[in-house]
Amino acid sequence: MGRPYVxxxxxxxSTGVRDVGVALRRETELAMALLGAGKLAxxxxxxxxxxYFSAFHDPV
Structure with missing residues (x-):
């Protein structure tokens, strides 16, 4: 997780570091919402x- 901040x-x-933190937080919140999870636990x-799951794989 350190490289994006660098x-x-x-x-x-410092503004760039803050922007990266905001972007990572938003992406995490979106991923959690898509999972139906309200908190990290x-x-x-x-x-x-x-x-082996793939959205593009037809299991038939």
Missing amino acids: WGLAVGG DPTPDLDPGP
């Missing part, structure tokens, strides 16, 4: 479709 620092200084292993 890139933000290189590009925009909510997702459980049963939500993991496994390594």
Whole structure:
């Protein structure tokens, strides 16, 4: 997780670091909402479709 912050620092200084933090938080919140989880403790292993799941794979 450190590289995005370093890139933000290189590009925009302290503002860039803040922007990276905001973007990562928003992405995490979106992913959690799509999982139906309200907090980080909510997702459980049963939500993991496994390594062979693909939205583009037809199981027929």
